[in-house]
Amino acid sequence: MTEDLRVIEICAGAGGQALGLEQAGFEHELAVELDENAVNTLRHNRPHWKIARGDVADATVWNPEAYTPAPDRRPIDLLAGGVPCPPFSIAGKQLGASDERDLFAWAVEQANVVKPRALLLENVRGLSMPRFAGYRQHVLDRLGEFGYSAEWRLLNASDYGVPQLRPRFVLIAMKPDDFAHFHWPVPTTNVPTVGETLLPLMARNGWRGAEAWAERANDIAPTIVGGSKKHGGADLGPTRAKRAWAQLGVDALGVANEAPDVDDIFSVGPKLTCEMVSRIQGWDDKDFKWEFTGRKTSNYRQIGNAFPPPVAKALGLAIVAALNGTAQRRDRDPAPDMDPIYRTLRGNSGFMTSSQIMRATGLDLTAPEIDRRISLLSRDFEIIKETRKSGLAYQLGEFKAFTGQDNHLRHDYLRSNVSKVS
Template identity: 50%
Template sequence: MAEQLVLPFLNNSTSLTAVELCAGAGGQALGLHSAGFQPLALVDDDQNCAATLRENFKEANVYLEDLRTWNAKPFEGVDLLAAGLPCPPFSKAGKQLGSDDERNLFPVALEIIDEVKPRGIMIENVPGLLEPRFNDFRSELQGQLRKMGYASVWNLLNACNYGVSQLRPRVVLVALEKNLASDFSWSHPLEITPPTVGEILYDLMAENGWKQVDEWKQKANRIAPTLVGGSKKHGGPDLGPTRAKKAWESLGVNGHLIAQSAPQPDFNGNPCLTVRMCARLQGFPDSWFFSGKKTAAYRQVGNAFPPPVAASVGRELFRVLTTTKKVFAVSSRSSRYATSTYK
């Protein structure tokens, strides 16, 4: 089962520092936090995402701003810059316009990287980014990182290999200062089978006394297909396109809607998932707060990077980056951060 990742806020000599762009619901931030990274700044241009981040990371600076205008200079020298950049430019669910899509923020991220000069970089996106049509895009991106002094590598990770009850492949780019890059290696998948949809959601489906919950559990006997959150332009509170809905139907789940609550005792048919159920399938702890009404909350969940996957990569990054360490002096949420020299 996906590990539980709620920890006290890190603010001590053993933690490293992180800044995250397009932080969304905080899935990547939570995973990195559990791996030892103290989030100094979390940036997102969505009001509900910002409210979610503020509630769950009470001591971090949360910026409700467009990356194109955000001032990153105060965070120069941070240990890690992470990002969950918009996926529609590379997603098979969209037109895959890549660099021609107005939502492509990789160029903006590169400008921020050049300004902040982090020691390490972690960016996640959709598997479509690895398709041959984007070979030149990836090569150009890595070439620009090389000019800045980083060695970078791509990898395709599937959430189900890290204890998450979902078939969710994600592409992760890791870049490190050239003197550190050779020490990095991708973590090995866990030698465990994640729980089925029926097993992991049983208590949530049963909380209103649904009489048929045991029969449903037997039918929901596989891990979930990929949750689809949709974009700001398209997508509502449902579980994705036609093919995805059919996959959910085979598990006894109605993928056409997101429910407000679990089934009532005499409910008949395939139940809908609630936002909380979807969040558990993504690897979020049940205590995680999501701001906004149902559509806004589900969109945050559906677009999230599963925290256990981020934690796995984060632990390896933490190990590499602790070979030398840069310390930030943190005074308050509204403060600016001053860097010291390397130890």
């Protein structure tokens, strides 16, 4: 008899990833979420789940050691989550490890405590950029130390049947024998447009312009932006996104309460309701049915900050096939170096000059370019510099990210801003 595959989901939000993983065959052992409104939505839809509300890094909310494999306790099959995005967002300061909200590195460390068979973490596209090459390399190195093989991949939601681009940067890790069976999900060729997706909802109140509107909205949507508690009411994103929405005949300056009435006329187009936004995120009335609780602005943020359920399902099915050994085994190439300069400094206990770094890495770079790249590293790692006659020499110091330290500045930040943290 095959045992159920069990998942612990951290930073679960309102349930986008949770629903997709459930449909892929995972049973939720636990879901942890900070936001009260999102927790209420989770409990409304899955009252039988064990759901913990609070800071996931607080051991009184969730104690990872309680799930470490033991003679009377089999391993958790999957540790998953969508940890906070602001540290890596292109729209923000990209502080990375220096951002008090960063939980990515902490989540990676929990893999060595919980020891799940697989790890799934997702974040914004910004984490895939050169700015975070050293951070990504640190993650791969740590997972290697814990006995996992891992890969990063940038996925677009539109490749999995969701009518918006929504790029997400995904990390998958497994023990090598299981990872040999892992294949990234194959993109679908059948992606509905915004018009096709929303026509039934736009026509709900008999709006005469619905058919013509759907013909105009003949493309996928820009990425839905959920925003945070620090900002005002709900709308569909920054200026560039609003222009893209306008091309589709959508007024992105806010969210509507109802679908258009019979004779409504718009200069740009109608606004979307929260239900419409949820359809753009991949929820529907058939395969991915879900109800959101709370007021409109809260609903919109829950929906807009979610991981699209169809993408989570596609990833979940790929993970299930790997863990069950039903996917074809293949030889995998070693993970490429994200940042050879970081790797070189990390492997050297002393100081290294630019010339030594270039020789060790094989990179043909000038000393100023080496210094520029190390300057990027210094945003996530302590960099110790020593002046020599031949120029600067560098030594890699501590990783700045929160990984569970009792004295980390994250604790003070959270105590002071818990009502504003999304």
